[in-house]
Amino acid sequence: MHLFKKRPAVGLAATAMVAALALVACSGGASTNATTAAPSKITQAAIDAAMKTKTNLTFWTWVPDIKNEVALFQAKYPAIHVDVVNVGQGAAHYQKLRTAIKAGTGGPDVVQVEFQYLPSFTQGGDLLNMAPYGAAGISGDYASWIWSQVSSGSAVYGIPQDVGPMGNLYRKDLMSAAGIKLPTTWDEFSQAARTYRAANPHKYLTNMPGNDAGQFMGLVWQAGARPFGYDGKKTVTINLNTPEVAKVIDFWNPLVRDNIIGVDPDFTDPWYQGLASGLYASWQGAAWGPVFLQGTAAKTSGLWSVAPLPQWDTQKPASGNWGGSTDAVLKSTKNPIAASQLALWINTQHEPALMFATKQFLFPASNTILKDPAFVDEKSAFYGGQQVNKGFAAISATVTPNFVWLPFMDYAYSSFNETLGKAFADRTNLATGLKAWQAALTTYATQQGFTVK
Amino acid sequence: MSQTAVARRRPRAVEMQTRRRGGLKRRQAIASYCLVAPFFLVFLTMLVLPLFYSGYLSLFREQLVGGTVFAGVGNYVRALQDHVFLGGVLRMAQFLVIQVPIMLSLALVFALALDSGRLRMQRIIRLAIFVPYAVPGVIAALMWGYLYGPNFGPFAQGARAIGLPTPPFLGNEWMLGSIMNIVTWSFVGYNMIILYAALRSIPTELYDAARVDGAGEFRVAWSIKIPAIRPALLLTTIFSVIGTFQLFNEPNLLRILAPNVIGVGYTPNLYAYNLAFINQDINYAAAIAFLLGIVIMIVSYAVQFGVLRRERRS
Numbered sequence: 001m002h003l004f005k006k007r008p009a010v011g012l013a014a015t016a017m018v019a020a021l022a023l024v025a026c027s028g029g030a031s032t033n034a035t036t037a038a039p040s041k042i043t044q045a046a047i048d049a050a051m052k053t054k055t056n057l058t059f060w061t062w063v064p065d066i067k068n069e070v071a072l073f074q075a076k077y078p079a080i081h082v083d084v085v086n087v088g089q090g091a092a093h094y095q096k097l098r099t100a101i102k103a104g105t106g107g108p109d110v111v112q113v114e115f116q117y118l119p120s121f122t123q124g125g126d127l128l129n130m131a132p133y134g135a136a137g138i139s140g141d142y143a144s145w146i147w148s149q150v151s152s153g154s155a156v157y158g159i160p161q162d163v164g165p166m167g168n169l170y171r172k173d174l175m176s177a178a179g180i181k182l183p184t185t186w187d188e189f190s191q192a193a194r195t196y197r198a199a200n201p202h203k204y205l206t207n208m209p210g211n212d213a214g215q216f217m218g219l220v221w222q223a224g225a226r227p228f229g230y231d232g233k234k235t236v237t238i239n240l241n242t243p244e245v246a247k248v249i250d251f252w253n254p255l256v257r258d259n260i261i262g263v264d265p266d267f268t269d270p271w272y273q274g275l276a277s278g279l280y281a282s283w284q285g286a287a288w289g290p291v292f293l294q295g296t297a298a299k300t301s302g303l304w305s306v307a308p309l310p311q312w313d314t315q316k317p318a319s320g321n322w323g324g325s326t327d328a329v330l331k332s333t334k335n336p337i338a339a340s341q342l343a344l345w346i347n348t349q350h351e352p353a354l355m356f357a358t359k360q361f362l363f364p365a366s367n368t369i370l371k372d373p374a375f376v377d378e379k380s381a382f383y384g385g386q387q388v389n390k391g392f393a394a395i396s397a398t399v400t401p402n403f404v405w406l407p408f409m410d411y412a413y414s415s416f417n418e419t420l421g422k423a424f425a426d427r428t429n430l431a432t433g434l435k436a437w438q439a440a441l442t443t444y445a446t447q448q449g450f451t452v453k
Numbered sequence: 454m455s456q457t458a459v460a461r462r463r464p465r466a467v468e469m470q471t472r473r474r475g476g477l478k479r480r481q482a483i484a485s486y487c488l489v490a491p492f493f494l495v496f497l498t499m500l501v502l503p504l505f506y507s508g509y510l511s512l513f514r515e516q517l518v519g520g521t522v523f524a525g526v527g528n529y530v531r532a533l534q535d536h537v538f539l540g541g542v543l544r545m546a547q548f549l550v551i552q553v554p555i556m557l558s559l560a561l562v563f564a565l566a567l568d569s570g571r572l573r574m575q576r577i578i579r580l581a582i583f584v585p586y587a588v589p590g591v592i593a594a595l596m597w598g599y600l601y602g603p604n605f606g607p608f609a610q611g612a613r614a615i616g617l618p619t620p621p622f623l624g625n626e627w628m629l630g631s632i633m634n635i636v637t638w639s640f641v642g643y644n645m646i647i648l649y650a651a652l653r654s655i656p657t658e659l660y661d662a663a664r665v666d667g668a669g670e671f672r673v674a675w676s677i678k679i680p681a682i683r684p685a686l687l688l689t690t691i692f693s694v695i696g697t698f699q700l701f702n703e704p705n706l707l708r709i710l711a712p713n714v715i716g717v718g719y720t721p722n723l724y725a726y727n728l729a730f731i732n733q734d735i736n737y738a739a740a741i742a743f744l745l746g747i748v749i750m751i752v753s754y755a756v757q758f759g760v761l762r763r764e765r766r767s
Contacts, residue, residue, distance in 0.1 A: 091730075091731075095730045098730075098733065123517060124517070210712070210713040211712035211713060234518050264604070265709075265710065265711070265712050265713070268709060268710055269598075269599070269602075269710075270602050270603070270604050270605055270710070273604065273605050274604060279604065407517065408517065408733075410731050410732075410733070411731060411732050411733075414717060414727070414731045414732075417712050417713055417716075418713075418716050418717060421712070421713050422713045422716075424713070425712075425713030425714070426625065426713065444732070447516070448516045448517040448518060449516035449517060449518035449519040450517070450518055
């Protein structure tokens with residue numbers, strides 16, 4: 001008491017410290033991983049009853065204009081009100097989601113999760129298994145390479161919404177002006193790149209960014225590599241030192257070193273300007289490419305064409321996947337039935353699923369939509385009238401199955417930028433960068449308590 | 454009246470006065486506590502409590518597999534051996550040694566020029582130098598990101614037009630310099646205003662005395678003005694030191710344009726942020742943040758003692 005009177009500042013600090021520690025002790029901090037036994041199939045009667053009960057759902061997604069599909073859902077189920085919120089795109093969205101999950105409150109009911117991030121949420125047990133709510137029955141409508149990414153055994157954690165099979169988007173006019181035929185193999189592509197650079201000393205045939213591990217992984221996927229493994233529990237496999245990955249690295253190494261291709265970071269303003277002004281004559285991108293090109297590269301509309309990626313083996317055409325999202329339900333939701341029905345309905349019912357594909361240019365994951373004439377026969381003005389959906393549907397069938405992601409792709413992608421990506425950007429030896437990436441991933445996995453095989 | 458009566462009346466009057474003054478003092482004290490209370494409430498809840506919670510978090514370690522364990526000073530030991538953190542601190546020390554003297558010298562020169570009264574359009578010049586501070590940091594970084602652009606920025610286009618190679622503003626070697634440029638541009642006006650206000654408060658008789666002794670404008674500035682505003686100079690130096698080590702905004706925004714040049718740990722503050730939100734390592738991030746706070750305290754005290762010792766000597 002004497003202390004408080006004489007030195008009020010000290011007294012104040014002491015009180016504050018005690019209060020803080022008391023508060024903090026009460027709040028704890030460990031997440032509760034309630035392991036309940038998987039519920040048996042929910043009856044149709046229970047589902048119908050829940051869909052007639054007045055409910056408020058929150059849906060975090062950044063897909064533009066998804067309000068239209070949600071409006072169709074609300075028209076069918078007027079008792080369910082859905083709040084669609086865009087909390088950011090990509091990394092910003094996941095940061096907020098992880099913070100909400102850690103805090104235990106403030107999270108949505110339904111949330112958009114890209115394929116590569118699903119394991120990072122299932123690892124912590126954050127997602128609801130939607131198999132008992134009707135998701136088990138839709139597996140037949142998806143290619144095995146898609147379904148294996150959203151399911152684990154009989155459990156289903158995400159309803160596939162769109163995918164990104166990779167193809168070669170190229171400027172026919174620029175390439176023919178340089179006298180180049182469309183390359184069908186990677187060897188031809190390498191020669192074409194050098195010819196193009198010789199003809200246009202200030203332009204590039206393509207750009208391989210140092211900040212997009214997703215694109216690089218898609219190419220590695222096409223080459224047949226399976227560098228990552230995860231058993232769903234504690235063991236991960238990290239093996240980037242395989243011949244397939246080396247094949248891809250050895251292909252790009254000389255092109256990067258000799259300044260034959262660009263290495264500018266992608267999805268930045270200068271990169272959009274580069275595509276719009278013809279700095280890059282092609283983009284080994286995904287089926288959702290036009291969504292981005294149409295914005296700032298709009299003045300090049302009509303000049304682009306689509307072809308399959310250059311092949312390693314023309315006898316066995318293959319492709320990889322880049323991106324694509326699912327809609328998942330958080331385990332912490334108070335309305336599991338309504339939330340899972342929302343995720344299922346907008347992605348599997350014909351009208352909204354077709355709308356995603358034809359109005360918002362998302363490339364559908366569902367086989368039904370892939371075969372629908374309204375989608376397949378669509379002529380795209382951006383691609384000079386080419387029936388690109390038919391082209392990408394054929395490519396989608398060549399995506400090889402069984403690609404697995406690590407349960408910490410946020411870190412994996414970020415450490416790519418520091419290691420292999422940096423080697424791309426600085427035009428140094430890619431093999432050294434690859435080794436550094438492998439080391440960083442292994443160190444992180446061990447630090448986080450995983451067993452690394 | 455007898456003298457005793459007068460004597461008796463005076464103490465009572467004095468006593469009544471002291472009682473009135475005592476009551477007034479107590480009411481004034483209560484009023485002042487009430488007026489400051491809102492600030493302290495916010496200060497406690499928004500600064501002190503999170504600080505203690507952060508300190509508490511930094512004593513633990515959480516793994517994706519295995520949950521949370523008590524780690525004691527483990528995170529701090531790890532941070533002191535972390536070459537990314539140490540590299541970031543060294544980079545900020547480099548930044549401090551180069552950028553702060555340049556910026557404060559410029560601010561001082563501008564303030565002295567304005568105070569000399571020789572400039573026309575004083576208000577406009579003052580405003581023009583101060584305006585960059587009013588530009589939100591995000592806008593400033595976006596604007597400079599465009600200006601520095603290697604393909605479409607005006608400097609790049611100008612260099613290409615006259616046949617020179619493109620200046621690599623966003624390249625590995627020049628990035629720190631480019632950020633120094635942005636920070637100087639943003640804050641020179643702010644520091645100039647502080648120094649200018651200090652200059653305005655110097656009594657003008659000193660100048661008259663100096664003029665009588667035959668001093669010119671530069672001599673007046675060197676021998677009278679600068680020594681007189683030493684407290685303000687110290688203030689701006691301390692602010693700049695603290696701001697330098699906390700650098701976050703510019704590297705974070707330029708990271709989008711040059712993700713391979715600005716790594717996760719380019720500055721310690723950026724490192725703490727990325728550790729928390731990309732690595733999901735909140736405990737280690739808290740330890741880094743605390744260590745950064747300690748580094749800032751040490752450097753600030755060093756600067757203050759350095760100046761005080763010089764003052765005492767002079």
